[in-house]
Amino acid sequence: LKDGKKDIFRELIEELKPYDQAMLYQNIPTKHKPLFLELLTLLEVTGLLRHLSKDEQLLVLKTLDPKRATDILDLMEVDDLAFLLDDLSLKEIDNLIVKMQLEEMEILRRIMRYPKKTAGRVMTTRYIWVHHSYTVEQAIHKLKSFRNIAAYINYLYVIDDDKKLIGVVSYRDLLLADLNKCIEMFMEKNVVKIDGLTKQEEAAKIIGRYDFVSLPVTDENNILVGIITVDDILDIVVQEANEDIEKLLATGKEITFQTNPFVAARRRMPWLILLLFIGLVSGGIIERFENTLETVVALAFFMPMIAGMTGNTGTQSLAVVVRGLVSEDLNFKKASQLLFRELLVGIIIGITCAIFIAMIAYVWRGSLALGLVVGASLLATLIIGTLAGTVIPLILYKLKADPAVASGPLITTINDILSLLIYFGIATMFISNLM
Amino acid sequence: LKDGKKDIFRELIEELKPYDQAMLYQNIPTKHKPLFLELLTLLEVTGLLRHLSKDEQLLVLKTLDPKRATDILDLMEVDDLAFLLDDLSLKEIDNLIVKMQLEEMEILRRIMRYPKKTAGRVMTTRYIWVHHSYTVEQAIHKLKSFRNIAAYINYLYVIDDDKKLIGVVSYRDLLLADLNKCIEMFMEKNVVKIDGLTKQEEAAKIIGRYDFVSLPVTDENNILVGIITVDDILDIVVQEANEDIEKLLATGKEITFQTNPFVAARRRMPWLILLLFIGLVSGGIIERFENTLETVVALAFFMPMIAGMTGNTGTQSLAVVVRGLVSEDLNFKKASQLLFRELLVGIIIGITCAIFIAMIAYVWRGSLALGLVVGASLLATLIIGTLAGTVIPLILYKLKADPAVASGPLITTINDILSLLIYFGIATMFISNLM
Structure with a gap:
């Protein structure tokens, strides 16, 4: 990277795509990084930034001289910029964007007014619109003057006098049409679009269903405000x-391979502490049944298995519900069918496993009563565990909360408690037979 | 859907996108389905099929008269067709495709030779290539004659005399270029492409990194064989x-909301049975420490909490490793850094939780020795549980197996066993202090 080799370096850089430039940048020694950035064009730095983490992006912006940093902020897509600024304090934001172009700043402000994780937050404003009276030639002319902006988009959006979105035209249709033809004549009028306040998952569902490469975003008056790209x-x-x-x-939020151990431990800790206390409830239950346990210590042998199985079946149901909701919408009929299905699954699994374990317990400990108590308990806990794993995420979904908040470990811990209550409850009822 | 209303029906259908047509089709009574299909064009049925499950697709193909079914098979994208035929017996396949066009059948055979889940399996062969000597005008002419094929693609692929892939041109560049210009002059020469045998995850990684909408697939001689679309x-x-x-x-494979209870139970059962037997190992361990447990029954109170916490921390580490591997490649240096990080995380979490639980145990049961035994055990099991959750998926990855095979419940169950061994081991060592 010495001065004499600048040309070779430029040649190498020009061969690389932004992602590869970013990987190279990450791997060179820290002391060479400022020089590396100096040798890149503004557009290249902007492309490279997209592939760095938030922390690294901020570091780069601080490394650059203020004039260049501002130019890059202007070049960045506003949705990326909004994402970057999300976690900063107001003062830091002001310092960063104070010198941005007014126009870009206005767009950024508008995007940041949308709540996080909505379509409005992830949309880009770098689309090209044409008036419905344009001819193909006029449209191509407009495309030419905005060629840098239109890089990854393959559609022109058509608006009427009130700026309302009324159609869409693909580059392919433009290529194949006569130059004098009016856009309105062959545009696709049946446009699928979404409101800026729609959740980003919803946008992903729609793009996936219709195999789109981009999806226009409108406001409440059907005025085009941005597009979401695939x-x-x-x-x-x-x-x-x-x-x-x-x-x-x-697991806790956003732990990557690069997260430092203290941050990772801090992010994992809240769940563990919570589960530690819930785990103590199990201890309290066992304490209540101390007499039963002291009388028949062999009951303890089956405790981990019963608690574990109840947790596992609950986790399975949870996974089915949470992932099903990614691609399906749910109504009352579907939910009750699902619940009934899981009840049947619980019964089938419960009967099978109960027969197994009853025989094993009988053979192992030589007590038919113990075998029956363990088998009956497993049957009951598996049915209840399966239902708990289904009902809890469904209720969360109904309450418009995220069903995945009912984490596997939480379901497991709840099911631990339920299973111990059932197991020791049944065992205590038949304690005279077990002695 | 009576005869008189055919026109209205057609009008309605033409307003709908394929996904919506498929949803409508699923919701009408079964007896009307054949008529519904009859009123659709071949292209519409083909589009609708894409959005149905495998079973429904086969049902539709059987409902149609053989001539129409064959025409639709010809129209279907071969990657979708290969996916549909995957689970059928050879005889069923023969019955279905016997009347397909020879050319389409040849392409289908070629695609089905690629292993499942490789780029070759999911690529489409409906791309448009141009020779590098073509002018823009010639390229547009070719595009015109293949307009139905080129629907969702935004690139032309450029090949040389040996059919080797040497460049790519976007529709945008075609639109903006002079009609007499030669393609070679402005095509992008630095083409990112992948081999047909590359895994589909790898293709997804590349498309995600470079923000592509399509990725060309080549064979070992750099000859273009297909493209993968976003x-x-x-x-x-x-x-x-x-x-x-x-x-x-x-959870077991592919359980959706529609899976019937017997199939769902059968798919979930293998894991549960396996975990049931592993769970019994825990029982065996407790039996070995029966004397310890009989002497200090209070040890049982902390059993579920210690086993649960070890399982939870292991599952957390597992999730970090498995999801990290989705976007990152792993080398020895990164793996050992990760392992060291997780060791530190285990120690930090272990010390924090151990202090908590030692105090709680002391206050609850009034025995300092019990508090220290429970605390020390939790410290040791949390460190080992965290490491187990990291090492096991890393070993699987190193062995080129899927790291996610080490499921959460499996890690939980292994950690159960480890935690019981450690807990009762420590308790037995200090049994005289506990009495």
């Missing part, structure tokens, strides 16, 4: 799946 | 995320 949707789908897994496995 | 990638990303969750929560 590459953003791809990021959203991965992000939503990761969040589902984070919640289902109670 | 709408297929979106399906793949959702499917992979669902599979990760199915595995992480040991």
Whole structure:
């Protein structure tokens, strides 16, 4: 990277796509990073930024001289910028954007007014619109003058005098049409669009269903305010799946391979502390049945198995419900069918496993009564565990909360408690037979 | 749907997108379904099929008269067709495709030679290529003659005399270029492409990184054999995320809201039976420590909490590893950093929780020795549980197996066993202090 090699460096950089430039940037020694950035064009730095984490992006912006940093903020897509600014204090935001172009700042403000994770937040405003009276030639002319903006989009959006969205035309149709033809004649009039306040998952569902590469976003007056592109949707789908897994496995927020151990431990801790206290409830239940346990210590042998199985079946049901809701909408009829199905599943699984375990317990400990108590308990706990794993996320969904908040560990811990109550309850009822 | 209303029906149908037609089709009474299909054009039925499940697709194909069914098979994208035929017996396949056009059948055979879940399996062959000597005008002419095929693609692929892929041109660049200009002059030469045998996850990673809408697939000689489009990638990303969750929560394969209870129970059962037997190992361990437990029954109170916490921390680590691997590649250095990080996390979490629980146990049972035994056990099990949740998926990844096979319930059950061994081991060592 010495001065003499600048040309070679430029040649190398020009061969690379933004993602690869970002990977290269991450891997060079820290002391060379400022020089690396200096040798890039503004557009290249902007492209590279997209592939860095928030912290790294801020570091880059601070490294650059203020004039360049401001130019880059102007070039960044406003949805990325809004995402970057999300966690900063107002003062930090002001410092960063004070010198931005007024126009860009106005757009940024508008986007940041939409709540997080809505279509309005992830849309880009870099689309090209044409008036419905335009001819193909006029449309191509407009496209030419905005060629840098229109990079990844393959549609022109058609609006009327009131700026209302009334149609869409693909580049392909433009290519194939006569130059003098009016856009209105062959535009697609049946436009699927969404409101800026729609949740981003909903936008992802729609793009997935219709195989779109972009989806226009309108406000309450059907005025076009932005578009959502499929590459953003791809990021959203991965992000939503990761969040589902984070919640289902109670991992805590956003722990990547790069998170430092103290931050990772702090993010994981709340769930663990909560589950520790709920786990103590199980201890309290066992204490209440101390006499039963002291009389028949063998009951303790089956405790982990019964609690574990109840947790596992509950977690399975939870996964079925949470993932089903990603692609399906739910109504009362579907929910009750699902509940009935899971009840049947619980009964089938319960009977099968109960017969197994009753025989094993009888053979192992030589007590028919013990076998029957363990088998009956497992039957009851599996049915109730399966239902708990279904009902809890459904109720959360009904309450418009995220069903994945009912994490696997939470269901497991709740099912632990239920299973111990049932198991020791049944055992205490038949204590005279067990002695 | 009576005869008189055919026109109204047609009008309604033409307003709808394929996904909506499919939803409508699913919701009408079964007896009207054949008539519904009859009133659709071949292209419409083909579009509708894409949005039905495999079973429903086969049912539709059987409902149609053989001539129409064959025409539709010819129209279907071969990757969808390959997916549909995957689970059928050879005889059923023969019956279905016997009358397909030879050319289409040849393409289908070629695609089905690629292993499942590779790029070759999910690619489409409906792309448009142009020779590098073409002018813009010639390219547009070719595009015109294949206009039905090129529907969702926004690129032309450029090949040389040996049919090797040497460039790519977007519709946008075609629109903006002079009609007499040669394609070679302005095509993008630095083409990102993948081999047909690459895994579909890998293709998804690349499309996500570079924000592509399509990705060309080549064979070992750099000859273009197909392209992967972003709408297929979106399906793949959702499917992979669902599979990760199915595995992480040991749910069993493909259980949707529509799966019938017996099938669902059968798919969930193998994991449960396996976990039932592993759970009995816990019972065996407790039996070995029967004397310890009989001497200090209070040890049983903390059993569910210690086992649960070890399982939870292991599951958290598992989730971090499995989801991290979705977007990151792993080398030895990264893996050892991760392992060291998780060790530190285990120690931090362990110390915090151990102090908590030692105090609680002391206050609750009034025995300092019990408090210290429970605290020390929790410290040890949390460190080991965290490591187990990290090491097991990393080993699976190293062995080129899917790290998500180490499901949460499996890690939980393994951690149950480890935690009981440690807990009762420590308790037995200090049994004289506990009495």
